[in-house]
Amino acid sequence: MDHVEGDEIDREVTGTSAEQSRKPLSRRQFLTRAGAVGLGIPLARASGMFDLASARTGARAGRALRGEAGSSGAASLKGIVVGLATDIDTLDPISFRSDAAYEAVIQAYQEPVDNRVVTVKGVLEGVPGSLVATVASKFSISPDATVYKFTVRDGAKFANGEPVTAKALYYSYLRALEGPGYASLVMTLLTVKHASQLVVTGPKTFEIHLSQPNPMGPKLIPLSVLVVYTPTYSKSHATKSDPWATKWYTGHMMGTGPYVQTSTWESGNQYLLAPNPHAWDRGQVRNSGVLLKYLPDSDDRALLVKNGSIDIAFGLPASKLHSLRNASSVRLINTPTRNWNFLGMNTTMKPFDDVRVRQAVAYALPYDELIKDALYGFASPLRGILSTGTPTLDTSLWPYKTNVSKAKHLLAEAGFPKGFSSTLTVSVSRPNDVTSATYIQAALAKVGIDVSISQASTANFRTKEDTGELPMFIDYWYSWVDDPFYQMFWLLSSKNAGAGGTNLAKFKDPAVDSLISKGFYESTAAERDRLSREVQSLYAEQVPYVPLYSENFTLAVGKDVRGVNVWPDDYVRFRLLSK
DSSP, X not given: OOOOOGGGTTOOOOOSOTTSOOOOOOHHHHSOOOOOOOOOOOOOOOSSSOOHHHHTOOHHHHHHHHTOTTSSSOTTOOOEEEEESSOOOOOOTTSOOOHHHHHHHHHHOOOSEEEEEEEETTEEEEEEEEEEESSEEEEEEOTTSOEEEEEEOTTOBOTTSOBOOHHHHHHHHHHHHHSSSTHHHHHHHHTOOSGGGEEEOXXXXXXXXXXXXXXXXXXXXXXXXXXXXXXXXXXXXXXXXOTTOHHHHHHOOOOSSSEEEEEEEETTTEEEEEEOTTOTTGGGOOSSOEEEEEOOOHHHHHHHHHTTSOSEEOSOOHHHHHHTTTOTTEEEEEEOOOOEEEEEEOTTSTTTTSHHHHHHHHHHOOHHHIIIIISTTOEEOOOSSSOTTOTTOOGGGOOOOOOHHHHHHHXXXXXXXXXXXXXXXXXXXXXXXXXXXXXXXXXXXXXXXEEEEEEEOHHHHHHHHHTTOOSEEEEEEOOSSOOHHHHHHHHHOGGGOSTTOSOTTOOOOHHHHHHHHHHHTOOOHHHXXXXXXXXXXXXXXXXXXXXXXXXXXXXXXXXXXXXXXXXXXXOOOGGGOBO
């Protein structure tokens, strides 16, 4: 098997279907975006039952949602109504998609193994890298950490009743490896480059052979892009020009997960998920179904969850969450996550090409005020390039606190004793960023930096951000893989500094590149820690981004909703919800 060096981690996988077109990795794809279209219709009050007439649901799904006889669960189970902030675009698990689409897809598919769940302050949380068997009843890693072995669970079936076999696992990872979506990149990071590394060893046994030991492997394997598909069903919808049935998967789901797609699937309006009668773990589903309503107006979502018309409101800005703090009918979920919200500066643009200017900005920002006033406390502090809780994080290496006099001194050293003028751009689809921009504007004015705020549409913001047209901007990053070098690679590596890359600051430092390359697949904990600290120190000195805060995982839920949970990917598993 070929050896993958650390400096090759962004290589494109070239599979056997070389004629297929592959979309290059882009920032706008990699980051989750808000939906932009669609109008919701009035939603019937959800007192544990759905208004199935208005939902136009089939009789079978109707029985399931009501909890009547004939459903896959007990008669007492009730349905859950969710208010979405974004609309569903594509349902293909290997494609970049909207928040709402990610939520829907993870309900219908499963990976062979998943993260173990623990309860933290009343919220169920998935533990990164701590795995439990799901579709696979047995899972092991060889002593040299290069062979991942799976045994398919007896009785595991797809939603159409087709049994899951080792060949299904082979097809699923092959689709991830050679298909047109971004799962091929995940497979590359896993160090799987060729189909020969995917091995069926028996009717129900399957192996993945890595090119080298990979400390990130146990955290990459349960990612929701590496789900199990049915090969026969997929191939029946494939064509010569579309060998991976991408067109079909855009609008359809066929997995082993706890839910199935129903006939109520109305773009820009509502989407009904019913319990999967063939799910191997259907007894773990604690509700009779979930109705997803696209409600783009945050005022509507806040009002509807307050009066009980919906059970959960996604994507509420901090101001709306604050308005619900004293509502007796609502419970606020507010849990720290690995969100990394930042102020970015284009290091190729004057005056931000001067490190002293970037350092001055870092000393000028009102960190405590942003969390307390702009985010109403629904955020946590950040101290460096890594998210809070990420292994090897050393907050002592981050020197920046609000210090106006030091900021002015640095600006004077850089040749700007009277400051300068610049533009700070934010996306209108992210209201917390819009609010934060006003606080940042006021703080920078105190050191002589005159900032004008530009609010751009989501599409325009992403385009200008990708191509490096913005001198300053506010955005966020979320690493699904809880690993320091994973986050450092995407945000700091010069390989990702080009147009469409994830290094939005266009930052380039050969020393940083070398350290990231060495640390990516380093298996010795002490050496990884040392390399990580070196990167953190260099980053603090160069400060191409200024971390502002970490937006918490926040939801507004009805007071009778139970089983709220958050996984390492920051999405909710609906099967655990009940009323």
